[in-house]
Amino acid sequence: MIKNLGRLAALLASTLAVLGSAHAATSAEVLAASKPAEWRAIDPRTTLVMTLANGGEVLIELAPQFAPNTTQNILTLTKQGFFNGLVILRVQDNYVTQWGDPAAGSPGARAQGGLAATLAPEWTRPRKGLAFSELKDGDVYAPEVGISHGMPAARNKREAWLTHCYGMVGVGRDAAPESGNGSELYxxxxxxxxxxxxxxxxxxxxxxxxxxxxxxxxxxxxxxxYQGAEPRLGISSVRISAQLPNGGPAARLEALREDSKSFAALTDARRNRTDDWTKVKAGKIEICNVPLPVRVKP
Amino acid sequence: MIKNLGRLAALLASTLAVLGSAHAATSAEVLAASKPAEWRAIDPRTTLVMTLANGGEVLIELAPQFAPNTTQNILTLTKQGFFNGLVILRVQDNYVTQWGDPAAGSPGARAQGGLAATLAPEWTRPRKGLAFSELKDGDVYAPEVGISHGMPAARNKREAWLTHCYGMVGVGRDAAPESGNGSELYxxxxxxxxxxxxxxxxxxxxxxxxxxxxxxxxxxxxxxxYQGAEPRLGISSVRISAQLPNGGPAARLEALREDSKSFAALTDARRNRTDDWTKVKAGKIEICNVPLPVRVKP
Structure with missing residues (x-):
């Protein structure tokens, strides 16, 4: 039904401004002007490389600052090859994709790979001692929100916790708080x-x-x-990036530090877009809309 | 890799509580207890039935209370069969799916089906005269948020507008405010x-x-x-539900009225979940997380 393939280039060019984008011109300018020291390395020792049966690759940066024991469990399971050959179990629209062992019976009801079936929840951690770049825009759910160690987070006077933004990875559990041990993730x-x-x-x-x-x-x-005959996408392997040649894909990536001037400028470019397309500036930004740039090292 | 298909039923049962859901028990109880008068009919005259080339069907309720001229344009284009045979042009992760005429050059740069190429923007409407069930939970972006005519909305002292929540449908445009005429949607x-x-x-x-x-x-x-050889999913047809036999699929649906007691109870059930799984109640709800139930008439 494409009447004129040659016009697609024109279409693309003319609609570059349509709807704005996570990489609109002003944001791109901020990133282009950032300095090397404003970027931090991604740690290959705590980054997972998940390879799907269709060849797709997913990199997951773990959060030892928030969930040290869960991180350790996931790393142990990964070293043992526990996730290799498991499947995507669940994809609920506008919610989560979840993976694990379909024979496990429940997310954390049994010991896996020598680990206990249960693990004390790591839902929050002490506020004290945590680097936290606060966002002054307010939030519906928490007294304070911000970015910590590259991830969206919140805190009150005593505790801090990660927030359920797009792309965040969590630990499936049953009704009991300690029932998730990291063997089923979403x-x-x-x-x-x-x-x-x-x-x-x-x-x-x-x-x-x-x-x-x-x-x-x-x-x-x-x-x-998924139920009945619905195909479940397989997980060929989950590996720790550091155990792959040359540190794996994570060793080639870096993330913009949230305490950098460029990060602040980028956030502000999203609060108040200066492109031709935008007519009414939002003025504020919600925590889950803050861009968290990760790039291949230049 | 499914080790034991028979255990999937147990898995499903045991993980029903995992992560909660848009249809958690308490919400389900509220809906089950709702009264017939708390539901409003979906108007087939302003509901589109989009049939995709893969057989998928999408129903879109238009918003004449917020965008009367755009609604009229879209209905006119639909009656003319304008959308039949067009394609999905764009799918940007964590953002939008957009469809229209790949030969059009831009979302609204030319007249379509006898309509002008341009249309005055309907970005806001007067606050006065608009039914609005306010949500008292606050918002990062707007002074007030709530539900109006079944859709998430916001307002200030003078104006009201729809909000970009999951599932909301908008009109692609170029940099000029009047450049979207409804012939390209996202x-x-x-x-x-x-x-x-x-x-x-x-x-x-x-x-x-x-x-x-x-x-x-x-x-x-x-x-x-989409670019190059990437397949673009076709749109077999877009029709007005009322023009289909018996009023089409929209005539069989109804939506929970946002000014009903059950709607308030449902929203509160989401603010403060009482299921076994939830340990820390959120206490608040953000506008785009408010459930907007639509069901087949009982």
Whole structure:
């Protein structure tokens, strides 16, 4: 039905401004002007490389500052090859994609790979001692929000926690708080379900390949679980990036530091867009709309 | 890799509580207890039925209370069969799916179906005279938010406008405010890009079949436009539901009225979940997380 393929180039050019973008001109200018010292390395020792049966690759940066024990469990399971050959179990529209062992019976009801079936929840951590770049724009769910160690977070006077923004990875559990041990994981693929904050351990963030998990067919069972003959996409392997040649893909990436001037400028460019397209500036930005740039090292 | 298919049923049952859901028990109880008079009919005269080339069906309720002229334009184009045979042009992860005429050159740069190429923007409307069920939970972007005629909305002292929540449908435009005439449309498929509010005409909401537009492969061109040999999903037809036999699928649906007691109870059930799984109640709800139930008439 494409009447004139040659006009697509014109279409692309003329609609570059349409709707704005995560990489609108002004944001791009900020990033282009950033200095090398404003970027931090991604740690390959705490970054997972998930390879899907369709060849897709997903990189997940873990969050040891928020969930040290869960991070350790996930790393142990990964070293043991626990995730290799498991499947995507659930894709619920505007909610989560979840993966694990379909034979496990429940997210954390049994010991896996020598680890206990249960793990004390890491829903919050002490506020004290945590680097936190506060966002002054307010929030519906938490007294304070900001970015910490590259991830969206919140805090009150005593505690801090990661927030359920798009791309955040959490630990499935049953009703018992300690029932998630990291052997079943999910990622947020829709509008941020912030009511889950402080109810479940968030353990990381997808930093590359998010579309490999967000564009999957939705499951038709309850809560988006695949059922019957619905094909479950396989997970060929999950590996720790550091154990791959040359430190794996994570060793080639870096993230813009949230305490850098360029990060502040980028956030402000999103609050108040100066492109031709934008007529009414938002003036504010919500925590889950803050861009968290990750790039291949130049 | 499924080790034991028979255990999937147990898995499903045991994980029903995992992560909560848009249809958690308490919400389900509220809906089950709702009264017939608390539901409003969906108007088939202003609801579009989009049939995709893969057989998928999407229902879009238009918003004449917010965008009367755009609604009229879209209905006129639909009656003329304008959308039949067009394609999905763009799928940008965590942002939008957009459709229209790939030969058009830009979203609104030329007259279509006897309509002018341009249309005055309907980004806001007067606050006065608009039914509005206010949400008292606050908002980062607007002074007041709430639900109006079944859709998420915001207002200040003078004006009201629809908000860019998941599933909201808007009108692509170029840099000029009047350059969108309704011949190219998009739907939000990720975290709500609220910075677009009041910059573009929102014209409706997907009330059924959202997963048909959210799970599509992401385009690899700039801004998620499909490029080169990437297949573009075709649109077999877009029709007005009222023009189909028996009023079409919209005539069989109804929506929970936002001014009903059950709607208030449902919203509160989401603010403060009482299920076994939830340990820390959110206490508040953000506008784009408010459930807007649509069901087949009992």
């Amino acid at each position: 990622v947020v693929i829709g509008h941020s379900p912030r009511h889950l904050d402080r109810n479940i351990t968030l353990a990381g963030r997808v930093i590359m390949g998010m579309d490999q998990l967000s564009a999957l067919p939705r499951g038709t069972g309850a809560l988006g679980f | 739907v939000v498929i990720g975290h709500s890009p609220r910075h677009l509010d009041r910059n573009i005409t929102l014209a409706g909401r997907v009330i059924m079949g959202m997963d048909q537009l959210s799970a599509l492969p992401r385009g690899t061109g700039a801004l998620g436009f």
